[in-house]
Amino acid sequence: MPAQIARTLRMQRHGAADPTHRVEYGPDDGPVRAVWRTALTPRGPGTLRVRVPAGGEVELTAWGPGAAWLLEQGPALLGAHDDLAGFAELAASHPLLAEAHRRRPEFRLSRCGQVLQSLIPSILEQKVTTTSAHDAWRRLVHRYGTPAPGPESMPRGLRIPPTPRAWMLIPSWEWRRAEVDGKRAETVIRACQRSAAIERLAALPVEEAAARLQTIQGIGPWTAAETLQRSHGAADLVSVGDLHLPRLICGILGTPGDRRYDDAKMMALLEPFAPHRQRAVRLLLQRR
Numbered sequence: 001m002p003a004q005i006a007r008t009l010r011m012q013r014h015g016a017a018d019p020t021h022r023v024e025y026g027p028d029d030g031p032v033r034a035v036w037r038t039a040l041t042p043r044g045p046g047t048l049r050v051r052v053p054a055g056g057e058v059e060l061t062a063w064g065p066g067a068a069w070l071l072e073q074g075p076a077l078l079g080a081h082d083d084l085a086g087f088a089e090l091a092a093s094h095p096l097l098a099e100a101h102r103r104r105p106e107f108r109l110s111r112c113g114q115v116l117q118s119l120i121p122s123i124l125e126q127k128v129t130t131t132s133a134h135d136a137w138r139r140l141v142h143r144y145g146t147p148a149p150g151p152e153s154m155p156r157g158l159r160i161p162p163t164p165r166a167w168m169l170i171p172s173w174e175w176r177r178a179e180v181d182g183k184r185a186e187t188v189i190r191a192c193q194r195s196a197a198i199e200r201l202a203a204l205p206v207e208e209a210a211a212r213l214q215t216i217q218g219i220g221p222w223t224a225a226e227t228l229q230r231s232h233g234a235a236d237l238v239s240v241g242d243l244h245l246p247r248l249i250c251g252i253l254g255t256p257g258d259r260r261y262d263d264a265k266m267m268a269l270l271e272p273f274a275p276h277r278q279r280a281v282r283l284l285l286q287r288r
Contacts, residue, residue: 006032022158046067077113100286109279120167120188124180140162194216202232
């Protein structure tokens with residue numbers, strides 16, 4: 001169970017050194033003990049610890065002004081509200097997906113309920129390597145975030161993400177030092193200027209939230225999908241426009257020996273699994 005919690009929450013993490021997310025292991029890199037997550041909630045900064053005592057049930061503990069909000073959101077974060085209706089029947093239609101589902105029937109999509117905190121790292125990930133984007137997120141959160149509230153025993157280095165105002169006040173040379181080009185920096189700033197409206201998207205259906213996000217210059221289908229997969233647990237919203245995803249999915253689901261791949265072919269191969277196309281993608285990639 002602790003390992004499954006870590007896997008469920010992994011989609012909310014932006015790199016192994018993400019200062020807003022830590023996995024706590026036992027001695028000598030033993031089994032997972034707890035997962036820690038920080039957030040700037042509508043009620044203020046907060047830190048959440050998720051752990052499963054030996055033989056016990058999931059235990060959620062939170063600190064800071066945003067503690068109550070994090071505890072309320074906790075079940076959704078852990079996938080308790082994820083709707084798998086009809087997926088088993090769809091998965092059974094393809095042997096590889098059926099096997100992935102058989103091996104991990106407990107797999108759930110996480111929903112954090114925070115659109116801006118999901119959007120900013122997605123913007124940083126636009127058209128660059130994952131390593132570069134994760135390094136930028138780590139550097140900027142360390143420099144412009146704030147220390148996370150919590151007990152002395154919590155992992156060192158946990159930080160609360162910067163406020164929208166703090167993101168907007170980052171000087172141009174600090175963006176360059178973090179290897180974030182002007183286009184992405186300007187998109188982050190535009191998003192933060194509309195932070196209140198963006199956070200209200202958490203209450204909207206995925207399709208409407210995606211459409212509204214894309215009215216902001218610099219945010220397209222890929223960024224909207226990457227954001228809403230985390231904030232809404234969007235089970236059917238695939239990251240169209242990804243550099244590597246079509247090659248991977250077409251390689252798994254396509255005809256053996258056919259090396260052609262693009263977004264159109266990927267979406268055609270995933271169409272039989274609607275309205276669970278993104279769930280299918282994540283399960284298929286986890287089997288690799």
